Amino acid sequence: MASTRQILDRRRAVRDIGKVTHTMETVSAVRYQQYYKKWTGGEQFYDTLAQLAYLIVTAEKTIEHPLMLDNKSDCNAILAIGSDRGLCGAHNANICRLIDVHVDMARRFGKKVKIYAKGAKVIGYLKNRGIRLRETYEDFDEVPSPRQVQVIADDFMAQYAAGRIGRLAVVYTRFFSPASQRAQTLMVLPVAELIDDLTTRATVIWPWELAFEDFLLSPSAEKIFDSLAKMMVRASLSACFLEAALSEHLERVVAMRNATDNADEMAGELTRQYNRARQANITEELLEIVSGTIT
Amino acid sequence: MVRLSTGTFRCVLLTPAGKLLDCKAGALVLPAHDGFRGVLRNHAPMLCKLAGGIMQVKDIVGRDDAFFLVDGGFARISENFVTILAHEVTTFEGMEREQAEKIVSEARSVLVGDAYIRTQTGTADAARAAQLVKLARLSSILSNE
Numbered sequence: 001m002a003s004t005r006q007i008l009d010r011r012r013a014v015r016d017i018g019k020v021t022h023t024m025e026t027v028s029a030v031r032y033q034q035y036y037k038k039w040t041g042g043e044q045f046y047d048t049l050a051q052l053a054y055l056i057v058t059a060e061k062t063i064e065h066p067l068m069l070d071n072k073s074d075c076n077a078i079l080a081i082g083s084d085r086g087l088c089g090a091h092n093a094n095i096c097r098l099i100d101v102h103v104d105m106a107r108r109f110g111k112k113v114k115i116y117a118k119g120a121k122v123i124g125y126l127k128n129r130g131i132r133l134r135e136t137y138e139d140f141d142e143v144p145s146p147r148q149v150q151v152i153a154d155d156f157m158a159q160y161a162a163g164r165i166g167r168l169a170v171v172y173t174r175f176f177s178p179a180s181q182r183a184q185t186l187m188v189l190p191v192a193e194l195i196d197d198l199t200t201r202a203t204v205i206w207p208w209e210l211a212f213e214d215f216l217l218s219p220s221a222e223k224i225f226d227s228l229a230k231m232m233v234r235a236s237l238s239a240c241f242l243e244a245a246l247s248e249h250l251e252r253v254v255a256m257r258n259a260t261d262n263a264d265e266m267a268g269e270l271t272r273q274y275n276r277a278r279q280a281n282i283t284e285e286l287l288e289i290v291s292g293t294i295t
Numbered sequence: 296m297v298r299l300s301t302g303t304f305r306c307v308l309l310t311p312a313g314k315l316l317d318c319k320a321g322a323l324v325l326p327a328h329d330g331f332r333g334v335l336r337n338h339a340p341m342l343c344k345l346a347g348g349i350m351q352v353k354d355i356v357g358r359d360d361a362f363f364l365v366d367g368g369f370a371r372i373s374e375n376f377v378t379i380l381a382h383e384v385t386t387f388e389g390m391e392r393e394q395a396e397k398i399v400s401e402a403r404s405v406l407v408g409d410a411y412i413r414t415q416t417g418t419a420d421a422a423r424a425a426q427l428v429k430l431a432r433l434s435s436i437l438s439n440e
Contacts, residue, residue, distance in 0.1 A: 038312060038313070041312055041313025041314065042310070042311040042312060042313060044309055044314060045309040045310060045311050045313075045314075045380060046311075048309055048371075048378055048380055049380060052342065052369060052371060052380070055342070056342075146311075146382055146383045214340065215340050215341060215342050215373075216339055216340065216341040216342070217341075217342050217343075218327065218328070218329070218341065218342070218343045218344065219328060219329070219344060223344065224342060224344050224369070227344050227367070227369070228369065231367075231368070231369075231380070231382060234382060235311055235382065238311055239311070
């Protein structure tokens, strides 16, 4: 049996760890609340964007746009969004598993893959696997500013329009609700798949206001679609970064809460062990005095 | 004589960061891609691309006029419901006076500083800064000198 001093040292260490995990939980809970507010605030924007895209692509006149067409390039781009810090459950492991699937699939079909990554954990994993990264995003913390998203999105759109990439997929943890988050791949380019995703994720897709009335379009449908497609790509990338950060913090809150509970439980168990050991020592000393033996 | 349409319509301004305006307004001036465009009640259904510029919402029920600096986007008008989608919007509404003045002073320094002369990007920044100063005047942050 461990000595009382050893038990006390261990309990102190466990309590210290508990304090650290509790602080991490609190910090992530605050960040989560901030991002959640942002996420709920933007929901209506994405719904309306989806409705506009739906109205334009279901118009009588078919729209042909470079970002809509398959450009037959044999190189795909993957934007992987992980986290900079660990201790957030299987957040990064799920992203890494999905990237592995994409890399294996590309190898099997003889395609090239350009990987762009955000998040130290994912970057470290890919480097360990010997996968060359095309670019990493270090100039922002978790969620990029509108200007930074614009630069990232414009770069991908230019590459797609020039035929240097045939697809752009974002691998991230999607935040469906506080009860559901899942690592998934969102196909951003060509935008046809993105429109499909946006229109099916929109919470209100068939309201009364979506009746097929005649619209005056200013400028022409093609020009509107050009701007709309760019806005969709930018907004989607922005949403991906936000949802990834949101999911990361929620997963960390859950993981750290469990860790804090376990630490409390373990400290309680160590307290019981300590009391038992202390009592055993007292009893032993008493017995020694009573029996008159010296050990 | 042509009578202007009277009455109000609903006006909603949406950005990825949230809903910035939801009100009943009497008139709206949009910075459309081809110039400013006025919207009154019973406007024809329209989908319009916006350029960078100041959006003015006038005769709002129960409050003062509102002004926003919009950096492109879309406006959808349908059955007296105007939805404006914009990725980046600047407004002085609800902002502390000190913060607003700081933004305006930064904008002014762009307008008169080296950046104005030096680069092409400086020209774009200067245009935006000029709009910001104009927005501050409309929002009564600055007096009309």
